[in-house]
Amino acid sequence: MIKAIIFDLDNTLVDFMLLKRAAVNAAVYAMIDAGLKLTPDEIRDMINNIYDSEGIEYQQVFDKLLKEALGKVDYKIMSAGIVAYRKAREAALKPYPGVLPTLIELIKMGLKLAVVSDAPSKEAWLRLSYINFHHLFDVVITYDETRERKPSPVPFNLALKELGLKADECLMIGDWAERDMVGAKSVGMKTVFARYGDTFNTVNPDSDYDINSISELTDIVKKENGITK
């Protein structure tokens, strides 16, 4: 019997790619307005290179960009970029359609909810807090708790331990087949592929379910638990 749903965070609960793109674009235009003499494409390329080398959660991206472009940090340009980035990120940081009503429905059905994310603790919790999701989850496992990334079984097993449940009592949903589906399956969980968040054009996620909307989750739980209405 399924007693808990474990969610990946980025591109499963929230459209992380959209918010990153919206935030970076806003920052690029604001920095040009504040005096940065480069084209939007040049700035975007430099930012993408920094994210590629330092990781997508790198917080000093504008410091580094300006040091590379100007040899020093120009605080007017940097602040314009940071403010535009934050405002656009907050505007774009929304759960996918159907996420909140589905989570509430699952809670009403008596299920526990968890997150297993490879994001750093602070950034994962900030995203959950911005959308007021920090009250909904019984267990949240981020990269800092285990220092192991999916598909390692370690974060999944820690989630099971904190939930007090066995693997076959949990359903894992995520957008990244090689990490979320492979990892969850390896510890014995059933898996749901979040096709609506897929950024790799995944052909075969090798999951038990494959959904286009998160609202399909409630029917999957009913089916798994033999509830016929």
Next chain:
Amino acid sequence: MIKAIIFDLDNTLVDFMLLKRAAVNAAVYAMIDAGLKLTPDEIRDMINNIYDSEGIEYQQVFDKLLKEALGKVDYKIMSAGIVAYRKAREAALKPYPGVLPTLIELIKMGLKLAVVSDAPSKEAWLRLSYINFHHLFDVVITYDETRERKPSPVPFNLALKELGLKADECLMIGDWAERDMVGAKSVGMKTVFARYGDTFNTVNPDSDYDINSISELTDIVKKENGITK
């Protein structure tokens, strides 16, 4: 002839005390909601003590609070506090009534505008950027440029140098008599006391002017420059 107005930033252009209080209060309630088992007054006292010892611009205030209260950083509580703080700060970060139309009027009169602030560069520029004031000022001098605080003549003289003007061509406006008025007067500028931003119940600011609304500035400039209409 007055050719430039030099503004203090906090409590002269923006109501810094209001925004700090609003942001801290929002964070306190959000952290309690997220599980911090202390009263609002206890948390506020701890935060105020941290600001007293580390400075009002200290950025790791919630990390330090939680280490003191819980012996470790709880990311759920910290993120709830940070998000509530940021949202409330952004909502409360507004120029005083009359500031924007007065600045535009002064620019139309042909005056240059400058800021001389004791705040750190990044924080000063972030506040200016949040309210879209970063395009309005010809010169911005913050603590990082000179590492000297008002009433030192050093930041005032740097502002004069960057403006390309003499002291008697500039009017300094600020809310802190012992820093803004004393420092500006010492280098030979005329002074305007921003009584609307006074947090010390200043009796005698020893300034050339003493105003209750920033919109009085345009008449002061006209009087100083012998413009009769």
